[in-house]
Amino acid sequence: MPKTLYDKIWDAHVVHDDADGTCLLYIDRHLVHEVTSPQAFEGLRMAGRRVRAPEKTIAVPDHNVPTTPDREQGIKNEESRIQVDALDRNARDFGVNYYPVNDIRQGIVHIVGPEQGWTLPGMTVVCGDSHTATHGAFGALAHGIGTSEVEHVLATQTLIQQKSKNMKVEITGSLLPGVTAKDITLSVIGVTGTAGGTGYVIEYCGQAIEELSMEGRMTVCNMAIEGGARAGLIAPDEKTFQYVKGRPHAPKGAQWDAALAWWKTLKSDPDAHWDKVITLKGEEIAPVVTWGTSPEDVLPITSEVPDPDSFSGGKVDGVRRALDYMGLKPGQKLTDIEIDTVFIGSCTNGRIEDLRAAAAILKGQKIKPGLRAMVVPGSGLVRAQAEEEGLAQIFLDAGFEWRLAGCSMCLAMNPDQLSPGERCAATSNRNFEGRQGRGGRTHLMSPAMAAAAAITGRLTDIREMMAQPA
Amino acid sequence: MDKFTTLTGVAAPMPLVNIDTDMIIPKQFLKTILRSGLGKNLFDEMRFDDNGNEIPDFVLNQPAYRNAQILVAGGNFGCGSSREHAPWALADFGIRVVISTSFADIFYGNCFKNGMLPIVLPQDQVDILMDDAGKGANARIAVDLEAQTVTSSDGQEFHFDIDPFKKHCLLNGLDDIALTLAKVSAIDTFEAQATQARPWV
Numbered sequence: 001m002p003k004t005l006y007d008k009i010w011d012a013h014v015v016h017d018d019a020d021g022t023c024l025l026y027i028d029r030h031l032v033h034e035v036t037s038p039q040a041f042e043g044l045r046m047a048g049r050r051v052r053a054p055e056k057t058i059a060v061p062d063h064n065v066p067t068t069p070d071r072e073q074g075i076k077n078e079e080s081r082i083q084v085d086a087l088d089r090n091a092r093d094f095g096v097n098y099y100p101v102n103d104i105r106q107g108i109v110h111i112v113g114p115e116q117g118w119t120l121p122g123m124t125v126v127c128g129d130s131h132t133a134t135h136g137a138f139g140a141l142a143h144g145i146g147t148s149e150v151e152h153v154l155a156t157q158t159l160i161q162q163k164s165k166n167m168k169v170e171i172t173g174s175l176l177p178g179v180t181a182k183d184i185t186l187s188v189i190g191v192t193g194t195a196g197g198t199g200y201v202i203e204y205c206g207q208a209i210e211e212l213s214m215e216g217r218m219t220v221c222n223m224a225i226e227g228g229a230r231a232g233l234i235a236p237d238e239k240t241f242q243y244v245k246g247r248p249h250a251p252k253g254a255q256w257d258a259a260l261a262w263w264k265t266l267k268s269d270p271d272a273h274w275d276k277v278i279t280l281k282g283e284e285i286a287p288v289v290t291w292g293t294s295p296e297d298v299l300p301i302t303s304e305v306p307d308p309d310s311f312s313g314g315k316v317d318g319v320r321r322a323l324d325y326m327g328l329k330p331g332q333k334l335t336d337i338e339i340d341t342v343f344i345g346s347c348t349n350g351r352i353e354d355l356r357a358a359a360a361i362l363k364g365q366k367i368k369p370g371l372r373a374m375v376v377p378g379s380g381l382v383r384a385q386a387e388e389e390g391l392a393q394i395f396l397d398a399g400f401e402w403r404l405a406g407c408s409m410c411l412a413m414n415p416d417q418l419s420p421g422e423r424c425a426a427t428s429n430r431n432f433e434g435r436q437g438r439g440g441r442t443h444l445m446s447p448a449m450a451a452a453a454a455i456t457g458r459l460t461d462i463r464e465m466m467a468q469p470a
Numbered sequence: 471m472d473k474f475t476t477l478t479g480v481a482a483p484m485p486l487v488n489i490d491t492d493m494i495i496p497k498q499f500l501k502t503i504l505r506s507g508l509g510k511n512l513f514d515e516m517r518f519d520d521n522g523n524e525i526p527d528f529v530l531n532q533p534a535y536r537n538a539q540i541l542v543a544g545g546n547f548g549c550g551s552s553r554e555h556a557p558w559a560l561a562d563f564g565i566r567v568v569i570s571t572s573f574a575d576i577f578y579g580n581c582f583k584n585g586m587l588p589i590v591l592p593q594d595q596v597d598i599l600m601d602d603a604g605k606g607a608n609a610r611i612a613v614d615l616e617a618q619t620v621t622s623s624d625g626q627e628f629h630f631d632i633d634p635f636k637k638h639c640l641l642n643g644l645d646d647i648a649l650t651l652a653k654v655s656a657i658d659t660f661e662a663q664a665t666q667a668r669p670w671v
Contacts, residue, residue, distance in 0.1 A: 016656045018635065020634050022635040026661070035501075036553065036554065038503035047647070086503050120670070120671070122668075148580065155647050194549055195545060198546070198574065199575070228549065314486070317486065318486060321486070411497050420520070432550060433493060433515065434493070
């Protein structure tokens, strides 16, 4: 029977199949961070259980860690410090792989995994974090789990799972200048809605996806969860293999050859069955921004704030509430929305290519006076590379703060937060109420668009800026 | 894990769609290393103002719903972050059942690990239960997991679907990890074979 890529990875990991469709699925990589793991490790201790496969378990603190240079002197917030200390103790007690806060390899767990070669094609990857979908860019089956499941994976290296349905999202043709992976993934959610992917694993394919770098593919898969999907996948190709080759935990020598031979089989069969298919034309995707409090509230930057009455069902009240929260009026041009803050970073857009894209816009420019702007690289190694390439200096010269690695203002668990009413152009993944700080207003967009907004102080069509002579 | 068999209680209506886990339990309360005690911060930013005072309009602050055990909610409930703190906070507040037209995947799974029952019903039935919940504390909704039914205060009975394995675990309060460890020889065998086939993993 012809299979999808998801079918193939699933089949290769079934430990036990109950008659009712409940399966025990083997987990190849378990990523762990400080916020969703303490109760799981405590559960192991109380039951006298060990971590079954510590060599396949990778821990790194990212959500709580401050990103200011003074973090080397310790974390000031007591609760955050206790949580990071707990991870430190748990990692050592249970013998799992660990990148502590002051290790240069520390960073956002979904950036560290691929960077260190832990994430490989054909693997099952889980983490107590919904953005685990990121790793799907390598043709790995990767998804978020709750803390009870974290404990289950620690104890058994398996998960009790039921198979999802297959959805194909094809992006045909090429993207136009100024349009990025972020615009693809937000545009798809704009079409499907945030619940459209519920019950599915999405495979992204088509020329525009093939033309993306690995960084771009990670951005696309990262937000599969915002469309409700269990996971997002992209079939591995030469770009994938080149990215993986030589990384610290990638296979080497004869094992590399054996791995490569298998990885090359990891693609959906031409006549595989899809439960749902969505097709977008690459050349019709515009640079987009969100205007509301759900990632599905997304429109091309050339649009106006929509009227709540143009929606239907429960969404009418939802949009009314969102516009009230966001301080916006129907009919207002998106490019007239003035911002207070710019945040470039997160597991969605905190990789080197994202920083290059933003720096290309900011080179020789200054941010609008009075604006607060920060760049938070996704890992210590991304930060070091950006410094080596001269990007850090471009950001600093433009007036950005240049921070240490972490999740930072994407979810504002550390001191990087918005104040009530403060409006932010963000490269992160969620524009929920209060996400970046109580009362904070978030507009999601690509790194280049965020950089453009930093210069003008309002939401800006990147294509206008590109048309200007340098 | 706590068993779930039947529940008859007050249901609070929350018709808003896309209620995300950031709303259910904002991130500032994720810094705990415990599972307990999150109920006081359930829906914190909708329930309390900047000074920590109750917002009287919020449904769970209204006298009729302060002891609600059921939520009837808009679609795509529990979307966003995977934080299990969301079901922990609901359960700690006293809510054991959420009824909606759809749930986000991870939240849905997390409920079952905590003795909670998420129930999916069609829009017209959720609408009826939403109206029923709106009648206040005298309108009590009954849930029977064994029979897979929800009954409104005026006796309208609706059947819901549930995966048989999840139902079995919830009815008996079974511990997933103990169940899986009973299959440890299958895991050992798989691991040995997988190491042969994919030694680089």
